[in-house]
Amino acid sequence: MSTQKKRLGDILIDCNLINGDQLKQALGYQKEKGLKLGAALTELGIVSEDDIIWALGNQLNISFIHLNADIVEPAAVKLVPAEFAREFRLMPLYQAGNQLNICMVDPLESEAIETLAARLSMQVSVSICTKFDFEQTYTAIYGPLDAGERMTGDLPPTPAEPVGEKGDRGIPKGLEAPEKIINYILGQAIINRVDRIHFEPSEKGVIIRFRTCSCLTRKLEIPIKVHQEVISKLKVLSQVPVPSGGAAPVMAVGHFRVSVSGRWVNVQSMFYPTVNGEMVILKLNDFSNINIQIGKGGKAVLDEIVGFVHANHGILYITGPRESGRTTTHYYVLSSFDVEKKKIVTVEEPVQANLPQITQIQIGQNGIGTIKEGLELALLLDPDVVYIDHPGDQPIAEELAFAGLGGKTILTSFMAYDAPSSVVRLLEKVADPVVIASSLCGFLSQRLIRTLCPQCRKPGTLPPEIAERMHLPTEPSVFEAVGCDACHQTGYAGRTLVTEFLPTSPTLRRMMIGRQSYQEFYQFARKQEIPTLEDRTLALIASGETSVDEFLRLF
Helix, strand or coil: CCCCCCCCHHHHHHCCCCCHHHHHHHHHHHHCCCCHHHHHHHHHHCCCHHHHHHHHHHHHCCCCCCCCCCCCCCHHHHCCCHHHHHHHHHHEEECCCCEEEEECCCCCCCCHHHHHHHHHHCCEECCCCCHHHHHHHHHHHCCCCCCCCCCCCCCCCCCCCCCEEEEECEEEEECCCCHHHHHHHHHHHHHCCCCEEEEECCCEEEEEEEECEEEEEEEEEECCHHHHHHHHHHHHHCCCCCCCCCCCCEEEEEEECCCCCCCCEEEEEEEEEEECEEEEEEEECCCCCCHHHHHHHHHHHHHHHHHHHHCCCEEEEEEECCCCCCHHHHHHHHHCCCCCCCCEEEEEECCCCCCCCEEEEEEECCCEHHHHHHHHHHCCCCCEEEEEEECHHHHHHHHHHHHHHHHEEEEECCCCCCCHHHHHHHHHHHHCCHHHHHCCCEEEEEEEEEEECCCCCCEEECCCHHHHHHHHCCCCCCCCCCCCCCHCCCCEEEEEECCCCCCCCHHHHHHHHCCCCHHHHHHHHHCCCCCCCCEEEEEEEECCCCCHHHHHHHH
């Protein structure tokens, strides 16, 4: 198959995404920078990559797919050499009879399609993908994109090497150098939307495991000797001192960012010595793709809360257990402020991710040894918005409250079960409830709920005690997790955020000043028709989005 020979500029004009003047501007920029027209348009900010993909799919009648290594068949890869795939940014997907299905970043590259069809004597069917997905999948299938010299685009007569061939270190051949091992592991993790990467040393080697949706899966194993080289490189990236002169390693935390197709993925690194060597845990956060982090429903809820925070100064307390997404929520709210008009300062232990144009103070660095010292410095920097992780004892909580009374917006967090218990726990820390109540913006309690994989979920049973709590006229159809290749055998495809938001009000402030009980705050929230975290999760069970097991795991 050959795509229609139509120019990208004409397609975008036909779709009313650009006009003639913008096309002329982009063509001039393209000539000046030596770029393709699509890259010129996106660099100038005239259109986004998503706009181009939509226009091409609409005009050429081709489908868009989320390209990843799991949907690429090894037999199809053997038909297309790595150099040709890299040159034309295409990925073979599968062969069906005399038809080869491929995915391309630029389906207007008709020369590549025609060359493939002629050399293979096959029909070629084309779909479109993002540059980011192509680069990550190419790295997983063929190896690093920068390996070797670019070819002219001609297909060599010999087939490509078999996919998946491993060296004696448990990684693909040609990737044995420490830098390439790190790039390979990070690339695999980003493709598969991994939350954490574990480097776990043992007597025989180092096991690399990925944690996705709270489930650990083993990926590969590397020798101890290579592990030490990898650790040194990771410490340099993380700006963590490398011990010298035979000094014993100590626990250390750092962070760095990986740039992938213009997107920044934040990586927090933790190094910890064990009896078999240093353990490393890398925590990945892609704050540019909030839908993956907390789901579309969670984003919609946070957008409402962001509007409330902007309209009401004071302190927003974000609470929940560990792994409930509190940091993601904080960063999302912070990113909603205009940094050109607002001074934003954070005090973190440790910094989870680098935030552009935001002043971030890390406890333990630059002479700042405690949260209290960090807060004092933050308030001296003339901020409009302050984020401080875990306020701790009474003096800090009350100092934050006075800052909120002064017109500043404060974001902070601590661990609590739900919104009513958050109020009670906060009041237990302070001597003066008046200043705490008067500076309040609201309490946001939350959980991250795993959502079932739609490819493999199966009908399940609803325990009577859970059915009773749902208060539904008829028993809903519920599902349970199974596990398949699409979800990496976890049974879950992602996570979504559930929240319980208790906003400030005159009645709530009076109740706080009176130090009322948990039960009274709980009943007050119910009278305001604020659903509990359990109620929101039960609704996800009833809609088939999560399982009873997930509910019982968290509540």
